Amino acid sequence: MASITTSSVFFPVSCSLKQNQVSNLKMVSLSFTGNSFPSLRLQPSRFRVACAAKPETVEKVCEIVRKQLALPADSAVTGESKFASLGADSLDTVEIVMGLEEEFGISVEEESAQTITTVQEAADMIENLKAKKA
Amino acid sequence: MSFLPNHEYSSITRFVKLGDQKRALVSRLLQYALVHQVLEIPFDEIIIRRTPEGKPYLVCDDMKLAFPNFNFNASHHGDFVAIASEPICLVGLDIVSHSVPKNETAHEFIQNFSSYFSSSEWYHIMHAGSSDEMLHIFYRYWCLKEAFVKAMGTGVGYKLDDVEFHHTNWNNIFVKVAGKELKDWKFWLLDLGQNHSVCIARGHPRTATTSYRTTLKRIEFDDKEYYNGFHLPNASFTFRTVEDLLQVIHGADRVPFDISTKCDVSEDEGSEGARFVQQ
Numbered sequence: 547m548a549s550i551t552t553s554s555v556f557f558p559v560s561c562s563l564k565q566n567q568v569s570n571l572k573m574v575s576l577s578f579t580g581n582s583f584p585s586l587r588l589q590p591s592r593f594r595v596a597c598a599a600k601p602e603t604v605e606k607v608c609e610i611v612r613k614q615l616a617l618p619a620d621s622a623v624t625g626e627s628k629f630a631s632l633g634a635d636s637l638d639t640v641e642i643v644m645g646l647e648e649e650f651g652i653s654v655e656e657e658s659a660q661t662i663t664t665v666q667e668a669a670d671m672i673e674n675l676k677a678k679k680a
Numbered sequence: 681m682s683f684l685p686n687h688e689y690s691s692i693t694r695f696v697k698l699g700d701q702k703r704a705l706v707s708r709l710l711q712y713a714l715v716h717q718v719l720e721i722p723f724d725e726i727i728i729r730r731t732p733e734g735k736p737y738l739v740c741d742d743m744k745l746a747f748p749n750f751n752f753n754a755s756h757h758g759d760f761v762a763i764a765s766e767p768i769c770l771v772g773l774d775i776v777s778h779s780v781p782k783n784e785t786a787h788e789f790i791q792n793f794s795s796y797f798s799s800s801e802w803y804h805i806m807h808a809g810s811s812d813e814m815l816h817i818f819y820r821y822w823c824l825k826e827a828f829v830k831a832m833g834t835g836v837g838y839k840l841d842d843v844e845f846h847h848t849n850w851n852n853i854f855v856k857v858a859g860k861e862l863k864d865w866k867f868w869l870l871d872l873g874q875n876h877s878v879c880i881a882r883g884h885p886r887t888a889t890t891s892y893r894t895t896l897k898r899i900e901f902d903d904k905e906y907y908n909g910f911h912l913p914n915a916s917f918t919f920r921t922v923e924d925l926l927q928v929i930h931g932a933d934r935v936p937f938d939i940s941t942k943c944d945v946s947e948d949e950g951s952e953g954a955r956f957v958q959q
Contacts, residue, residue, distance in 0.1 A: 631694040644792045
């Protein structure tokens with residue numbers, strides 16, 4: 547699941563078209579003001595687009611999590627699995643994120659790292675970061 | 681588990697590993713037993729909920745005057761489950777087990793966490809001498825940070841490299857956040873035997889995170905009241921086995937959960953509570 551937020555755009559006398567590309571999604575924001583009007587500030591609404599991370603990514607995350615938490619290969623680990631429920635303590639969570647960074651060649655900020663609580667969230671974040679790198 | 685209210689069941693069964701389920705169960709039971717013993721609330725009237733960040737608190741309209749801000753914190757790791765409570769100050773508790781990493785060296789393991797430590801803490805860890813010593817120091821600092829964060833109820837999301845602990849051979853422990861000493865916070869670190877450390881943090885209620893603050897009866901205290909609360913003598917940990925705990929609960933005519941494996945349970949009821957227990 548990818549989430550995209552836009553910030554408000556403000557342009558004085560001009561018409562501009564902005565195009566961002568994130569994970570195969572295109573987002574366009576448009577704003578303009580005229581001479582005789584006070585500057586208009588457009589407030590684009592925040593919207594979330596559901597876009598599931600690739601199954602291979604989720605599977606890879608599951609594998610890393612299983613290894614870190616020493617879970618047997620047949621244990622039920624899915625996208626919805628919460629790290630804490632699988633037995634991860636605060637130390638494990640940090641190590642899982644480090645493992646993901648190594649495996650996927652990404653760099654996760656501490657603040658983001660601490661918000662990941664499920665396998666799916668980790669997979670989504672990985673895809674998001676990889677897309678930004680591209 | 682039938683002893684506990686229904687809404688607690690899923691919080692235990694969500695754990696995949698049986699050991700985690702047991703620890704979660706014992707932790708819940710300890711919380712109810714503590715509240716029952718210290719505040720004398722009948723078991724079936726005890727309501728314990730969690731903040732959005734996951735910190736448990738007691739829902740109580742009629743708090744005893746002797747314990748204006750009764751709050752507690754529990755922790756479990758390895759073979760121990762512990763709980764501590766305070767009548768006025770915030771309390772945070774964390775247990776760590778000094779486990780030796782399996783798939784990597786101690787140095788590699790600790791390196792993973794470098795961004796969570798201040799430079800002076802990191803220096804202390806790295807210059808410890810042996811791998812074992814490095815691990816011990818690492819786990820102790822981690823334990824302190826966890827207890828601090830848990831006391832405030834922020835859960836995750838705190839910039840831990842800005843939180844710097846100072847101590848004299850692990851005594852007189854105090855903390856500096858962003859370079860400024862927090863004078864209304866104190867910390868104690870104890871070894872629990874079998875390679876476990878436990879840390880207790882005690883601090884001012886106004887430092888609690890927004891969501892947890894709403895669960896407290898009082899945030900502001902005059903200096904004298906706070907001084908008294910802050911300087912309450914420390915109760916030492918009371919060690920109990922799970923059987924002891926079940927007896928406390930069994931006394932309330934409930935069916936105890938059958939736990940086949942013993943796990944040591946330690947309990948510190950804070951100053952007021954300990955006096956109660958010793959009587």
